[in-house]
Amino acid sequence: MNRSRRRLTCAAALVLIGWLPGCSSPRAQPAPASPQQPAPSVPPITIDSTEEQIRQAVGTARFGRKLTPTAWPNGARVAVCVTFDVDNELLQRANPLPVPLSVGEYGATTAVPRILDLLDRQQVPATFFMPAMGIMLHPEMLSSILARQRHEVGVHGWIHEFWPGIGDAAKEERMLAKDIDYLTKATGRRPVGVRAPSSGFSPQTFDLIRKAGFLYDSSLLAADEPYEIVSNGQPSGVIELPIAEVSNDYVYYGETANGAMPSPDAVFQIYKAEFDLAYQERTMFILTQHPHVGGRRSRIVNLDRLITYIKSKPGVWFATMEQVANFVKQQPRS
Numbered sequence: 526m527n528r529s530r531r532r533l534t535c536a537a538a539l540v541l542i543g544w545l546p547g548c549s550s551p552r553a554q555p556a557p558a559s560p561q562q563p564a565p566s567v568p569p570i571t572i573d574s575t576e577e578q579i580r581q582a583v584g585t586a587r588f589g590r591k592l593t594p595t596a597w598p599n600g601a602r603v604a605v606c607v608t609f610d611v612d613n614e615l616l617q618r619a620n621p622l623p624v625p626l627s628v629g630e631y632g633a634t635t636a637v638p639r640i641l642d643l644l645d646r647q648q649v650p651a652t653f654f655m656p657a658m659g660i661m662l663h664p665e666m667l668s669s670i671l672a673r674q675r676h677e678v679g680v681h682g683w684i685h686e687f688w689p690g691i692g693d694a695a696k697e698e699r700m701l702a703k704d705i706d707y708l709t710k711a712t713g714r715r716p717v718g719v720r721a722p723s724s725g726f727s728p729q730t731f732d733l734i735r736k737a738g739f740l741y742d743s744s745l746l747a748a749d750e751p752y753e754i755v756s757n758g759q760p761s762g763v764i765e766l767p768i769a770e771v772s773n774d775y776v777y778y779g780e781t782a783n784g785a786m787p788s789p790d791a792v793f794q795i796y797k798a799e800f801d802l803a804y805q806e807r808t809m810f811i812l813t814q815h816p817h818v819g820g821r822r823s824r825i826v827n828l829d830r831l832i833t834y835i836k837s838k839p840g841v842w843f844a845t846m847e848q849v850a851n852f853v854k855q856q857p858r859s
């Protein structure tokens with residue numbers, strides 16, 4: 526490298542150094558906080574485990590009878606639920622500094638209003654899972670959702686805490702009661718559905734959900750269609766409307782574009798293929814989006830495109846999760 530080239534390289538490096546601290550890219554920030562805390566230790570399944578120990582280890586919340594009806598309302602062949610986990614700033618609990626917080630704040634300032642406009646235009650209902658303290662930070666977000674009179678609000682923790690990390694069944698029970706109370710007061714009605722923050726079920730969580738009287742849960746991933754949760758061998762009466770990582774925006778984009786899946790068009794193709802098979806199988810399609818992630822400009826146009834595509838098919842029932850759960854609950858036991 527000659528001297529003049531070296532000078533140029535140094536200048537470029539200085540510009541870069543000067544630029545990086547002010548860069549809003551999350552790459553310039555400390556590693557994004559994982560919403561998860563260490564889970565309490567549960568006995569692992571090992572080569573020495575007995576059959577009974579293995580049965581017990583997997584038995585807390587299992588796939589039970591399928592609840593897909595022979596026909597959806599009005600003869601529809603598929604049910605579609607558009608759902609949002611409104612996590613916003615609360616994914617930055619471990620690192621609540623202004624810049625990473627602002628990445629989540631975007632969900633309230635810009636993405637939720639944009640999503641609500643899209644849902645209005647498409648005349649589609651949705652289910653919003655909202656941490657209580659997210660509502661406290663942005664009460665206008667909740668009132669604009671409720672003003673549409675078409676959407677459902679479900680439980681998603683207090684501060685988006687990771688339930689297995691609480692490590693105390695009584696405290697976990699009190700937290701869940703607090704979540705339910707807060708949403709009941711804020712929305713004017715008791716929530717009937719729950720989605721565990723960061724898909725975190727402790728060994729007690731399912732029992733607490735059942736005891737709290739929820740109509741449905743939407744945290745598990747054991748099937749592509751509604752089912753009744755079986756707990757320790759017993760049908761629980763709680764309906765599972767299962768999510769799928771493949772139909773979640775977060776797995777592709779992370780907090781913001783991280784290079785793992787830079788093309789919203791590719792993500793659209795995956796969602797479309799997921800819907801197409803649900804349509805063929807006459808079951809249901811659940812989409813899980815995070816406003817501050819999927820509500821970005823280049824991504825939400827593809828959500829609009831996806832809904833337009835789904836609506837182009839005959840026999841689609843767009844519904845809230847509560848509507849789907851109430852409908853499948855009426856199905857006779859086979």
Ligand SMILES: [Zn+2]
Pocket residue numbers: 610611612681685722723
């Ligand atoms: Zn969440």
